[in-house]
Amino acid sequence: MRLLSAFVAFVLIGSPLFAADAPVDRDNKPIPAAAELAKLTGDAAKGQASFATLCGICHQVNGAGIDFGPNLSDIGSRKTKENMFESILDPNKVLEPGFESVLIKLESDETYMGMIAGETDSEVTIKAMGGVKTTVKKADIVSRTKQPMSLMPVGLYRALSTDDLVNIIEYLAAQKKK
Numbered sequence: 001m002r003l004l005s006a007f008v009a010f011v012l013i014g015s016p017l018f019a020a021d022a023p024v025d026r027d028n029k030p031i032p033a034a035a036e037l038a039k040l041t042g043d044a045a046k047g048q049a050s051f052a053t054l055c056g057i058c059h060q061v062n063g064a065g066i067d068f069g070p071n072l073s074d075i076g077s078r079k080t081k082e083n084m085f086e087s088i089l090d091p092n093k094v095l096e097p098g099f100e101s102v103l104i105k106l107e108s109d110e111t112y113m114g115m116i117a118g119e120t121d122s123e124v125t126i127k128a129m130g131g132v133k134t135t136v137k138k139a140d141i142v143s144r145t146k147q148p149m150s151l152m153p154v155g156l157y158r159a160l161s162t163d164d165l166v167n168i169i170e171y172l173a174a175q176k177k178k
């Protein structure tokens, strides 16, 4: 019986009826899969403008923007367009090493969420959203938990048209190692 229900659950979860909704853009249009998007060509100049407002609050390109997530000045040399679309469509799929989300609680009840920006034998430096760094004493830490979710929010594409998305990736793909 238990086996049967496990099987039924498996079939249901695997079926399109229960599959996570395909992502839709700002205009409620379904967004094509990353591999399909990667075949499109966008307008890099328009992409730069959209990037500055929506992405620059967490990423730097060539010195502009806020230093929180990975620096994207050479992303065009490190990632394919398809990888980059995936980063936006499903930020939790691949987490950049070193940018994992950590929650730290102190004895004083203060909590910090962000990424580890530095660590010594006695101290840890946490970088929070906005790029602000705080150094705390390890002796004051009550708990330190890795979070399974990316610090990059899911659903950013809801603020963009599919064209905007393609433009942003065109702009990023042009950012090569200098």
Ligand code: HEC
Residues within 6 Å of the ligand: 051, 054, 055, 056, 057, 058, 059, 068, 069, 070, 071, 075, 079, 083, 084, 087, 088, 091, 092, 094, 095, 096, 099, 100, 129, 150, 151, 152, 153, 156, 168
């Ligand atoms: C709230 C902060 C935040 C915002 C806003 C944000 N990102 Fe990110 N992004 C991150 C963090 C943190 C990571 C690293 C963790 C991960 O891989 O998910 C990341 C990872 C990435 C990566 C993979 C980087 C690499 O080195 O491989 C790409 C590409 C990316 N973001 C693009 C974007 C684009 C494009 C936008 C705007 C549409 C955006 N991000 C908005 C925080 C953010």
